[in-house]
Amino acid sequence: MGLAAVTGTGVFTPSYVITNDELVTAFNAYADAFNAENADAINAGDMAAKPHSSSDFIVSASGIHQRYVVEKSGILDPQIMHPTLPPRGDDQPSLMAEMALDACTKALAEAGRGGADVDLIICAASNHERAYPAIAVEIQNLLGARGFAFDMNVACSSATFGMQAAADMIRAGSARCAIVVSPEVCSTHLEWRDRDCHFIFGDVCTAAVLEPEEVAKGAHFRILSTQCATQFSNNIRNNDGFLRRAHGQMQDRRDMQFMQEGRRVFKEVLPLVASHIADHLADAGTPPEGLKRLWLHQANKAMNDYIGRKVMGRTPTPTEQPNVLQDYANTSSAGSIIAFSQHSADLVPGDLGLICSFGAGYSVGSVLVERG
Numbered sequence: 001m002g003l004a005a006v007t008g009t010g011v012f013t014p015s016y017v018i019t020n021d022e023l024v025t026a027f028n029a030y031a032d033a034f035n036a037e038n039a040d041a042i043n044a045g046d047m048a049a050k051p052h053s054s055s056d057f058i059v060s061a062s063g064i065h066q067r068y069v070v071e072k073s074g075i076l077d078p079q080i081m082h083p084t085l086p087p088r089g090d091d092q093p094s095l096m097a098e099m100a101l102d103a104c105t106k107a108l109a110e111a112g113r114g115g116a117d118v119d120l121i122i123c124a125a126s127n128h129e130r131a132y133p134a135i136a137v138e139i140q141n142l143l144g145a146r147g148f149a150f151d152m153n154v155a156c157s158s159a160t161f162g163m164q165a166a167a168d169m170i171r172a173g174s175a176r177c178a179i180v181v182s183p184e185v186c187s188t189h190l191e192w193r194d195r196d197c198h199f200i201f202g203d204v205c206t207a208a209v210l211e212p213e214e215v216a217k218g219a220h221f222r223i224l225s226t227q228c229a230t231q232f233s234n235n236i237r238n239n240d241g242f243l244r245r246a247h248g249q250m251q252d253r254r255d256m257q258f259m260q261e262g263r264r265v266f267k268e269v270l271p272l273v274a275s276h277i278a279d280h281l282a283d284a285g286t287p288p289e290g291l292k293r294l295w296l297h298q299a300n301k302a303m304n305d306y307i308g309r310k311v312m313g314r315t316p317t318p319t320e321q322p323n324v325l326q327d328y329a330n331t332s333s334a335g336s337i338i339a340f341s342q343h344s345a346d347l348v349p350g351d352l353g354l355i356c357s358f359g360a361g362y363s364v365g366s367v368l369v370e371r372g
Contacts, residue, residue, distance in 0.1 A: 004167035005213040005220040005372060008113070009341035010106025012099045012183075012205040013328075016072040020055040020065055020199065023076070027198055028052045030078040034193075051195055058199040063301025067202030067329035069187045070095065081192040096129055096183040096205075097138040103207035104143055104179050111209040112217035113177060118209075119147030120175035124162030125182050126155050126332040126360075127189050127238070139181060147175065155236070156297055156359025157228070158182060158333035159206065163355075163367050164226035166210045176215075181207040182334040189238055191257035200299075201258070202329035206337035213372060221344070221353075221369035227280040228365045233268065235261040236360035269362055270303060274310035276364045277356055281311075284368050286352060288312050291320075293344065293353035298325035298335030307356075319343075333357055347371040 031050035041047040058064055069075060074084035088094065093101070100123065108114060121143070123136035128151055136149035154161040162180035169175040186201035213222045239255045281288060288311055296304045301323060308316040322343035324335065331338065336357045347353065349371050356366040 002171075003213045003222045003224070004170040004210050005216050005222045006163075006208050006369065007211050007216045007218070007220045008107040008109070008111030008209040009337065010103040010108075010110065010207045011338055011341050012102040012106075014068040014070045014203050016069050017066055018069055018072055018075065020058045023199060024053045024055055024058070026076040026078055026081070027192070027195065030081055030193060031195070033078055053195045053198065062199060062329075063323065063326055064199055064329045065326045067199075068204060070099075070185060070203045071187070075187065075192055083187050085188070093142060094129055094135060094138060095185060096123070096125070096135045097142055099183040099185075099205035100135070100139045100181045100207065101142050103183070103205040104139065104181055107179065107207040107209045111211070113209060113211075115143035115145050117177045118143060118145035118179055120166060120169060120178035121145055121149035122152050122162040122166055122178065122180045123149070123183070124152040124154070124158035124180055124333060125184050126153065126158060127185065128153065129185070135183070136181075145179075154230070154333075154363045154365070155361055156299065156332045156335075157357045157361065157363035157365040159208075159337050160226070160333070160355060160357045160365030160367055161228050161363070163208065163210065163223070164228055164365060167223045167226060170210060170212055176211065178210040179207055180210065181205065182332075182337065184332045184334045186330070186332055189258050196262065197258060197260060200330050202331050204328055204331040204334045204338065206334040206341065208337060216372065219345075220372045222372045224352075224368045224370055225280070225284045226365070226367050227276065227283070229276055229363070231272065231362045233360075233362045235264045235268065236362075266303065269358060270306050270310075272362060273356065273358045273364050274307050276358075277307070277311050277354065277366055280366050280368065281354070286368065290352050291354055292347055292351040293319075294321040295336045295339040295343070295353060295355045296321065297357040297359065298323065298328065298339060299330045299359065301325065332359070
């Protein structure tokens with residue numbers, strides 16, 4: 001069978017928005033209450049006071065101006081500082097599957113397909129709300145899809161790793177119509193009480209339909225090649241999950257939320273990603289100047305600026321390297337797919353672009369595409 005192609009994409013965006021100013025107001029109120037409650041220990045030097053955050057600090061550190069979330073009130077309550085989601089019964093759709101259904105329906109409509117056409121679903125995301133049954137199989141059921149489905153977690157690289165897996169299966173003939181869907185509920189694993197990271201993440205879901213190029217019904221992007229790599233690091237980590245009871249650690253504990261050694265990540269990930277992309281392009285026989293578009297992981301503006309300069313040998317224009325993190329914040333594996341979905345329709349047949357995501361693991365995944 002020939003090349004696989006991306007024939008449709010869809011994005012589910014939650015209805016709640018939190019601006020930097022709203023976030024800072026809540027965080028600073030929490031910090032003031034914490035410092036007042038622990039004044040004696042702070043004054044004795046036994047505990048560090050929590051510093052204030054600011055909108056200027058957030059924009060300077062990340063380029064983020066706002067984020068979408070599935071629940072807002074709990075995050076902005078200084079006494080709670082996390083989303084408050086009602087429990088769902090086993091007979092109700094999970095939150096991730098509900099988000100996925102919206103994004104998948106949009107992607108299928110763009111591809112000119114229906115749920116019954118699908119025979120492979122990969123739910124590729126950073127945090128899954130349960131270990132089993134797989135969220136992907138639940139999505140399969142909601143869509144009325146055929147074939148098989150499974151979950152995948154390679155942190156922020158999940159979507160591109162999922163696309164490589166789906167493209168490989170299409171080329172091998174074991175799937176004919178695949179969806180790679182990434183419901184990222186990042187607000188639930190973010191520590192909103194930590195000034196260094198409380199602004200980083202937002203919630204979203206993306207979906208991409210992949211099919212053999214010869215059956216594409218309209219405009220599409222043929223997948224010329226994919227490349228994935230991993231390298232172990234503890235510098236981005238989230239601990240325990242369902243092992244909490246076994247470890248006797250049911251109480252609130254900092255390392256059970258998002259943890260990051262930011263400076264180490266910058267120092268180690270940036271050259272890793274830049275060299276990964278350079279090697280991928282070289283292996284594909286594509287010079288950097290042949291790229292019309294770079295759809296990068298939307299974690300941090302400074303990181304993307306650095307990678308863009310390294311790849312292109314100059315500063316890419318906003319059109320060549322579109323950012324969406326100012327509106328969505330870091331949405332983990334979904335970020336590069338949001339950028340691709342929203343900033344690809346203007347490309348003409350023969351134009352080349354590269355989707356790249358990277359993050360915990362470390363992991364890097366890249367997908368070289370050509371407008372068909």
